Amino acid sequence: MRFIDVFAGCGGLSLGLLNAGCQGVAAIEKNPMAFETLRHNLIDGKRYSFEWPKWLPKEAMSCEQFITNFRAQISKLAGTIDLMVGGPPCQGFSTAGRRNPADPRNKMAEQYLELVKIVRPKYIVIENVSGFNSRFNEEKMTSAADEKYIKTSYAEYISEELTKAGYKVSRGKINCAAFGVPQNRYRYLIICSRENIRENLFEELTKTSSEFKKGKGLNPQSPVTVHDAIADLETADKIRIPSTDSSAKGFWEIDYKSPDILSPYLKILRDGFSGAPNSLRLPNHKVDTIVQFMKFRQASEPGKSLSKKARDALGLKKHAITVLARNYPSPTITTLPDDIIHYSEARILTARETARIQSFPDWFEFTGKYTTGGKARKLDCPRYTQIGNAVPPLLSEAIGKMLLSRCEIESCLEPAAALES
The missing domain is CATH 3.40.50.150 (Vaccinia Virus protein VP39)
Structure with missing residues (x-):
């Protein structure tokens, strides 16, 4: 065909x-x-x-x-x-x-x-x-x-x-x-x-x-969860190395090693690929941002968008922000990386984590810069946008x-x- x-x-x-x-x-x-x-x-x-x-x-x-x-x-x-x-x-x-x-x-x-x-x-x-x-x-x-x-x-x-x-x-x-x-x-x-x-x-x-x-x-009776998709990308107990797959400097990523035992979903996404996927760059959050994300996690029900009452109490202008629920599917991945917070870490997802949730295999390499802002936002299509639109x-x-x-x-x-x- x-x-x-x-x-x-x-x-x-x-x-x-x-x-x-x-x-x-x-x-x-x-x-x-x-x-x-x-x-x-x-x-x-x-x-x-x-x-x-x-x-x-x-x-x-x-x-x-x-x-x-x-x-x-x-x-x-x-x-x-x-x-x-x-x-x-x-x-x-x-x-x-x-x-x-x-x-x-x-x-x-x-x-x-x-x-x-x-x-x-x-x-x-x-x-x-x-x-x-x-x-x-x-x-x-x-x-x-x-x-x-x-x-x-x-x-x-x-x-x-x-x-x-x-x-x-x-x-x-x-x-x-x-x-x-x-x-x-x-x-x-x-x-x-x-x-x-x-x-x-x-x-x-x-x-x-x-x-x-x-x-x-995959089990036809059970949904694939975000933990199934991105558990091996958590940063706890992982060595960090400089991120080099974009022109921006000063960022880190995990030194990825594929798990010895793959979940059924991860088996699909690894797809026989033996190396580390690209787009693993970790966000470089300020301390204030990390503290704010911790407050989001305390004020929200995992998997559900933060209520208007909670957003107002936190002085948050965003209309939607969700802390992932570990054992459930994610809400819709969008082009805005700060719409979703990791289920166990006070940070947004990496581009590769969003790609995993979108079901892109690890061998698929995203090119170009990660994010953009200002007037360029209407013209550029950086990695997070490419993934969210897919x-x-x-x-x-x-x-x-x-x-x-x-x-x-x-x-x-x-x-x-x-x-x-």
Whole structure:
């Protein structure tokens, strides 16, 4: 099954599909930082590599640039792409932020639709935040062009457009924890088929969750916990060494040694990798910050966001901050590292710990700087942001396996014909 990944980020969706046995053809990502992580690991990676077209530069570009500059070449791919996936930027839909129908990032989903009409893939998967299916508030409309979002959610609008384009559309909300991700991360999926099938593909996916977990060596009856995911990264009794995997100086990381006995989840993420993962840099908190984190732990119920009463008492302006519960899945990993505090240490998580909770394997290397601030925040996509924005690879792998099993039944896979055109 050959796929194109649009709004690819650092490659969570692509990685899961590659793990499932699919073949990447092209990946479109606007941000250079995120694209470099994707290119380094998957496009030109040691474990995986894309069948990249000769006419397409291996560089960051927007979906709009892709269509405008390469429309003729893209048209020749029609009939050779089995699957098109993508998670259009979600900030305009997220209930965690300011839901803004005028947010230009919302319009990127329409560019995705245009690309669908050119490529005509057999299957389509769109992933977004659960708020993707919520209607916008009429008071926030800024123009008559926004009126369609009053009557329908953006998910409904896109689904209607895909139905008009000849696809059978199935959709719904899913918790990534059902597929072994140690995180209660609710996402909205739209799964479509160009074939005239009776099955609801979204429901087909949900039915595979237990078998998928079992196939990965996980207990289908129990969620994976944060302790399962990051216990070996705790700093207690560990030697610390200077961190050298970014240009910033003065940071430390643990001298990582893989445990002799791996938990079932850790076995998945170690994935035969014998070395130390990158992105282990420990935060360099001030004493006042550490004291504040200790107060958060005393004032909160582990696993639940700090109450408004507790936030007010602590003089905290942040809307959400959670101390992890050791024996439960994490809440949703975001792009802000100070949203979550470690379950036994007075610190935020390392980038690698967030990657573990997102189900990225240890061999996957994140590139670029760790964080950013000020005006650069709107332009940069540092490691924490790349990880927080990603689709958990385990969820993507489950999607890929479900679609591959359908294709084996339908014998729908066809050889490539247009890559060198």
